[in-house]
Amino acid sequence: MYKKMIEESVQGNAYSLGRLITFLEDEEKRVQIIKEIEPYTGNAFVLGITGPPGAGKSTLISRLIAHLRELGFTLGLLCVDPTSPFSGGALLGDRLRMEEHSLDPGVFIRSLSAQDRLGGISPTTREAIKLLDAAGKDIIIVESAGVGQSQLDVKRIADTVLVVFVPGMGDSIQMLKAGLMEIADIFVLNMADREGADKTVQELKDAASRYMSAWKPLVVSTVATGNEGIAELYQAVVSHREFLKESGLFDQLRRERSQDQTMELVQELLKKEVNRSLEENAMLQQLLEKAKYGSVDPYSAARQIVEKILRP
Amino acid sequence: MYKKMIEESVQGNAYSLGRLITFLEDEEKRVQIIKEIEPYTGNAFVLGITGPPGAGKSTLISRLIAHLRELGFTLGLLCVDPTSPFSGGALLGDRLRMEEHSLDPGVFIRSLSAQDRLGGISPTTREAIKLLDAAGKDIIIVESAGVGQSQLDVKRIADTVLVVFVPGMGDSIQMLKAGLMEIADIFVLNMADREGADKTVQELKDAASRYMSAWKPLVVSTVATGNEGIAELYQAVVSHREFLKESGLFDQLRRERSQDQTMELVQELLKKEVNRSLEENAMLQQLLEKAKYGSVDPYSAARQIVEKILRP
Numbered sequence: 001m002y003k004k005m006i007e008e009s010v011q012g013n014a015y016s017l018g019r020l021i022t023f024l025e026d027e028e029k030r031v032q033i034i035k036e037i038e039p040y041t042g043n044a045f046v047l048g049i050t051g052p053p054g055a056g057k058s059t060l061i062s063r064l065i066a067h068l069r070e071l072g073f074t075l076g077l078l079c080v081d082p083t084s085p086f087s088g089g090a091l092l093g094d095r096l097r098m099e100e101h102s103l104d105p106g107v108f109i110r111s112l113s114a115q116d117r118l119g120g121i122s123p124t125t126r127e128a129i130k131l132l133d134a135a136g137k138d139i140i141i142v143e144s145a146g147v148g149q150s151q152l153d154v155k156r157i158a159d160t161v162l163v164v165f166v167p168g169m170g171d172s173i174q175m176l177k178a179g180l181m182e183i184a185d186i187f188v189l190n191m192a193d194r195e196g197a198d199k200t201v202q203e204l205k206d207a208a209s210r211y212m213s214a215w216k217p218l219v220v221s222t223v224a225t226g227n228e229g230i231a232e233l234y235q236a237v238v239s240h241r242e243f244l245k246e247s248g249l250f251d252q253l254r255r256e257r258s259q260d261q262t263m264e265l266v267q268e269l270l271k272k273e274v275n276r277s278l279e280e281n282a283m284l285q286q287l288l289e290k291a292k293y294g295s296v297d298p299y300s301a302a303r304q305i306v307e308k309i310l311r312p
Numbered sequence: 313m314y315k316k317m318i319e320e321s322v323q324g325n326a327y328s329l330g331r332l333i334t335f336l337e338d339e340e341k342r343v344q345i346i347k348e349i350e351p352y353t354g355n356a357f358v359l360g361i362t363g364p365p366g367a368g369k370s371t372l373i374s375r376l377i378a379h380l381r382e383l384g385f386t387l388g389l390l391c392v393d394p395t396s397p398f399s400g401g402a403l404l405g406d407r408l409r410m411e412e413h414s415l416d417p418g419v420f421i422r423s424l425s426a427q428d429r430l431g432g433i434s435p436t437t438r439e440a441i442k443l444l445d446a447a448g449k450d451i452i453i454v455e456s457a458g459v460g461q462s463q464l465d466v467k468r469i470a471d472t473v474l475v476v477f478v479p480g481m482g483d484s485i486q487m488l489k490a491g492l493m494e495i496a497d498i499f500v501l502n503m504a505d506r507e508g509a510d511k512t513v514q515e516l517k518d519a520a521s522r523y524m525s526a527w528k529p530l531v532v533s534t535v536a537t538g539n540e541g542i543a544e545l546y547q548a549v550v551s552h553r554e555f556l557k558e559s560g561l562f563d564q565l566r567r568e569r570s571q572d573q574t575m576e577l578v579q580e581l582l583k584k585e586v587n588r589s590l591e592e593n594a595m596l597q598q599l600l601e602k603a604k605y606g607s608v609d610p611y612s613a614a615r616q617i618v619e620k621i622l623r624p
Contacts, residue, residue: 031611034609034610034611035609035611035612038606038609052364052365053364255604255605256604258603258604258605258606258610259600259603259604261603261610262600262603262604262610262613262614262617263586263600263614265610265611265613265614265615266586266614266617266618267579267582267583267586268614269614269615269618270579270582270586270618270621270622271579273618273622274575274578274579274582288571288574288575291570291571291573291574292567292568292570292571292574293567293570294350294570297346297347297350298346298570298573298574298577299343299346299347299577300347301574301577302574302575302577302578302580302581303577303581305574305578306578306581306582306585309582309622310585310621310622
């Protein structure tokens with residue numbers, strides 16, 4: 001059904017690509033696209049970028065894009081934003097910072113809304129990556145702007161994860177608590193011209209040395225506003241990519257992602273089945289009401305609902 | 313089965329209470345406890361506290377506990393920490409800051425691990441709140457220390473949510489992006505003796521005024537290390553609690569939470585059913601393998617797995 005649009009998109013038609021990404025928000029359309037897109041995918045390198053608010057991620061990404069364009073790569077940028085009733089204006093500010101790339105046909109930029117309550121990176125993000133991959137983008141950058149599971153889940157869709165810090169964001173205990181250290185392949189200390197940068201670099205290096213895995217995160221200092229450290233940052237990405245390829249982790253990661261995605265889709269389909277059953281079945285509704293008003297405990301109600309769904 | 317321990321805990325036995333909370337990590341035991349505990353619950357007030365790392369939450373909570381103890385309340389404190397391979401030492405630092413309350417029999421302090429990958433506040437946290445409630449604690453404070461969904465999900469278990477900020481954490485755009493503004497009932501500007509406090513207070517007030525809901529968040533300035541603003545903070549909590557009671561939202565929130573919990577348990581039980589089916593059924597395993605290695609697209613594999621589970 002979407003075969004023609006996918007083919008157009010593969011051949012470089014940005015309008016078809018944009019429409020396909022929009023279609024991903026509609027689950028029925030997304031399913032059709034998932035079925036058609038797989039054969040075209042598997043070539044792009046996916047770079048995840050996250051970090052606390054205020055670390056200058058948008059400027060850093062803008063500079064990195066400029067550098068990668070100079071090296072001749074085509075790019076996709078997906079910004080995963082938290083759903084916020086106030087976000088319209090706030091996020092517009094961010095997008096404006098990307099304006100310098102908005103007329104470049106070699107860069108495709110798109111904002112996506114964050115995941116639903118179930119958590120996890122949204123199925124839309126996974127498929128948008130595949131669409132950009134199929135459309136021939138060499139490198140796809142996924143910026144996770146929010147606090148929330150999406151920030152940590154960028155690990156699950158990216159080949160290399162950059163976590164951006166700034167000097168003086170608190171001692172290392174605070175950074176560890178944020179849960180961001182464990183997902184990083186590369187630590188970026190942005191605004192590295194600020195006071196306290198040396199101390200933070202040392203803390204990041206100490207943290208990196210404690211990693212149990214074969215890859216110890218590299219630490220790169222940047223001043224994105226001054227365009228400093230961007231080439232070094234890309235060199236660190238190249239080092240990590242070479243590590244992934246040589247260790248066989250590159251293919252393994254992709255297989256795990258397919259498996260992950262399948263299990264997520266299973267959960268999603270089951271959730272739909274639960275909602276459909278609750279809508280159609282008055283007895284299940286009553287059970288839920290009883291739990292709500294406390295006349296049945298939540299576990300017993302849930303157990304009975306599941307029994308009715310699995311063995312109707 | 314746990315009736316006796318629950319009764320002991322209700323009568324003030326801290327050892328039984330502690331053991332019961334430990335049992336919550338084991339799902340079978342948790343189920344038994346959920347069934348027994350409901351009649352004893354519904355009296356405690358639940359205060360959620362979250363905010364970015366480095367905002368001084370632990371010190372603030374310690375001061376707030378001291379104030380509430382002076383007012384004669386008994387307290388429970390649950391610290392929901394992100395699961396971190398490095399966290400042992402880091403989190404110990406935090407717990408040490410609570411040391412001043414550790415010998416007070418009127419304060420029960422416990423750390424809980426964060427939620428599983430599915431997201432959402434962990435079932436353990438919900439039940440630990442109920443156990444503390446049943447044990448007669450007047451006020452239960454839940455500190456969400458991590459970045460991640462748990463930070464936002466504190467809204468789903470608390471009557472009043474405090475979000476802690478510090479001056480100069482970035483402009484309001486950054487704060488909005490963090491997704492923390494929408495869940496706050498009270499904005500706490502901690503470290504309010506630092507430069508930029510006035511500007512941040514104004515930004516927080518502006519943000520509060522934009523809330524569409526009947527309750528506009530109050531803004532309270534504190535200097536936790538200097539024990540300043542703590543009484544005012546508690547007064548703001550009292551105002552919010554009165555608002556909840558007068559508007560009828562207090563009971564409505566609790567009913568919604570029971571319904572929420574039931575639906576979460578439904579998802580949890582279905583997930584277990586999926587895992588069990590995958591373990592037992594070689595055909596389902598093969599489908600998952602095919603998706604992993606790309607010979608079936610993830611959606612088709614997921615659809616077939618769900619069909620086999622629902623209609624075996």
